[in-house]
Amino acid sequence: MAEKPVILIVDDAASNLQLLAQLLKDDYRIKVANNGPKALELAQTGPDLILLDIVMPDMDGYEVCKQLKNNEKTNSISVIFITGKTGADDEERGLMLGAVDFITKPIRPAIVMARVKTHITIIQQHQQLQQLATRDQLTKIFNRRYLLDVAAQKMARAKRHGNALSMIMLDVDHFKAINDQHGHAVGDVVLREIAAILDSSCRAEDVAARMGGEEFVLLLDCCNISDCQNKAERLRQQIEQLMPQTILVTASFGIAEYSPEDNDFESFFNRVDKALYTAKNNGRNQVVVGSLAL
DSSP: OOOOOEEEEEOSOHHHHHHHHHHHTTTSEEEEESSHHHHHHHHTTOOSEEEEOSOOSSSOHHHHHHHHHTSTTTTTSEEEEEESOOOHHHHHHHHHTTOSEEEESSOOHHHHHHHHHHHHHHHHHHHHHHHHHHBOTTTOSEEHHHHHHHHHHHHHHHHHHTOOEEEEEEEETTHHHHHHHHOHHHHHHHHHHHHHHHHHHOOTTOEEEEEETTEEEEEEETOOHHHHHHHHHHHHHHHHTTOGGGOOOOEEEEEEEOOTTOOSHHHHHHHHHHHHHHHHHTTSSSEEEOOOOO
16 A cells, blocks of 8 residues: 655644644645744655745745755755735745745635645656656666666766765576576566565665666665675675575676776776676676776
8 A cells, every 4th residue: 555645734833734734634644844944854854745834933935945946855845835925926936936836824725635636646647757767667676767867976976075986787697598498477577586685785875777688787875896895795695595486596796886087987887897797707696896997
């Protein structure tokens, strides 16, 4: 059963918080904040929608919205202003700051519920489209397209801040033989179970993606080559012990650490790919460290 969407309600008046929470609690999970700083703190937890009062002491709703939209982690959260301000200029200012809607007080329950439902539906549809665009449909982990998009950002960040960034590429050994001997449906099970291991091994900042076929890639933030090698070896052992459909499955691994000499993702990727090729040539089911960037 899917979890209910999360709505953060922000208002300095306790009566308004209580009214809106009671109105929406049956259909949504509710979080509340009675001031701007608390709203910004709770927004870090990733609510689906924020209902935001404008007139609040110390930090008004406009400033909260501005800070939300200037923060990479919160700028995609939809904001609806709920306010006693009724002027066209007030509404225009709110929408220009990035809010998706503007509801005036006094609160009319039917209007609030209808507007919230409409925007939650839009959010869910967007999330579904985004998942179709960025997720591999068989394994549900990220796809090649997403990996290529995010890799450039991670490389730029690593170069700018001097953080370690490592890559693991693995290829399921003799996968064609698995398909030929057991059928493609079993082969799909193998890929899904391996993807689940990779996904569960990732920290929030890591990315696991299926490149296509039986090839997978992990991008590991703040991870040097030594830690990367240890992680790859653990994954190799986990896959060997997996026994999906009672079949012994192994994988070969190539790894490398990003270097500022890698001018683009292709050069970084090629070093990992060559290491993987060596692992397969040397007998498979092993981890090989890629050469340093020239």
